[in-house]
Amino acid sequence: MSNAVKLHYFLGRGRAETTRWMLAINQIGFNNIPITTPEDLIELRSSGKLPFDQMPLLEINGMNLSQSSGMIRYLARIGGFYGDNDKEALYCDMFAGAITDFAEASMQAAFQPTKEIAVKMLKERFNKFAPKFELRIQENGNEFCVGKKISFADVILTEALSAYIEWIPDLLKNTPLLLSIYEKVINQTGIKLYLSSELRYPKPDEKYVIDVARVLQRALPAHMSDINRFVN
Template sequence: MSGKPRLTYLNGRGRMEPIRWLLAAAGVEFEEVFLQTKEQYDKLIKDGVLLFQQVPLVEIDGMKMVQTRAILSYIAGKYNLYGKDLKERALIDMYVEGISDLMQMILMFPFSPPDAKEKNLDSIKERATNRYFPVFEKVLKDHGQDFLVGNRLSRADVQLLDIILMAEEFKPDILAKFPLLQSFKARISNIPAIKKFLQPGSQRKPPTPEEDIPKVLAIFY
């Protein structure tokens, strides 16, 4: 195994996508192993590789890490994306938890029953525009800096950009009422490591196609 972190998951977004984003923002190259069959997944469990019988799995610094939040916290701390002190870390965690709530809705949308899709789509748009994005617009206004916490890039900025771009896939003008978030999006997108990750051919994953849902379910259930 090389010195690069190795990520084991599906060849899709899911809970691994914010991990890919954070590593890319830190300028860290990583390898990926894609689960394609239930047998592959069951073997990881049988071999005791998955501590809670769950992926994402990230092999980094001699550890086999599971649990998305723990993985993100480790990467953020290792690569100086977690604030300068305990107070900044608390703010970053608070913002990230809010982002994660909205992200969970978006990630689960492709798995919605057909008769619930329209309702769930409306709920995503409503929550984004009335609950979550107004908070971050206010944070940027009150803080008066280019970033959400302190005056340097943190995991909160990276994960906010990720969720903005996901939300725009549902509603391209979703930031119409949020001028500071529009500027934030442009600014963070132009950070060299992030700009590179946004280019075609990167390890960033597209939305999950509807026809892939049965394949995903077949691996885990």
Template structure:
């Protein structure tokens, strides 16, 4: 029996959360080693496991995989969540890059000084409603299918659902003008593997708190 993938990251969302989401959607169980001290991080560096000196790191299939998009692409390809051909993959990559760009605004939020957080929340809503969500709304409306690409669950759908739920943590009414995204959210959350990941006790991480932020800053000497 193949070993479970092992994830190395902080005990929080950050860049690893999308990787957790994708593995969970594929029905793949995984183990995690949480980086809580500078010493753990330096050990990974000395052992040469961090190619560019950065987390996240995923060990699977005998490989030490770094760089978030490379990890996600490998998982999506391995578990048939990357479309049927090159054209599908092109669309998936474009949609995923959009959600990654948007979620970066949310991921950075806990590290912003208190004085700038209201402005960041406003920016998150503006970018969601004016730049990113209209794109996915139009795609779903125009082709009339359940999923973004090829009417089959893909990496892009998993990432979009994560982005929607993250945005709703800042603004609960963020989908009020997007009826197709509302329907997409409802049906995608019912997919058994995703529904399981959304339940209490799963590896899904909560919103970052002060302890998480302090740990990241200490480990990375920020």
């Protein structure tokens, strides 16, 4: 158990989810360690394992890793998902930056006052990025974001798309190249196993929003009742 890979985060997907997908594609087993109370977070912070006092924390190979962008790149390197040369690695990073901007809307969706507002925000973000993603994929030969095999860019793009699709099921009907990458990635053995396992948290809902505010002892979104109930 001491060598087990541990991912400490709220009881949900959030900023830990790309790391979970990268662990999954590498077929590295891991345990979710849920942080569900302010006391859990205080204890984690006093353990000295959080370099920047922030979650997620990934305990792997004797290291305490912070910053999801660092975690996914480490997992990309050890699994061979970081392109085949410096130029491909650079393009993976460029894609990853844009995907992070794209994914931010899906991360904020559960925090919106209504489903309609969330969907409108997601559609706007999708319409901004999807044509550019499709064009880059087309220039690369239609199959992958970068190079001639799956890279971490494809994995985190699919993770973001999977969250969008939960809000807008027919999202990819006019973007065949995104659909093709999405289908390719969700059918990778490790990803398939992960998505059907208990490690995969459900679509974030109001309970998740409340959990985050309670753990961080911060205000709830303005549309909710008693918004300062967790603020000291």
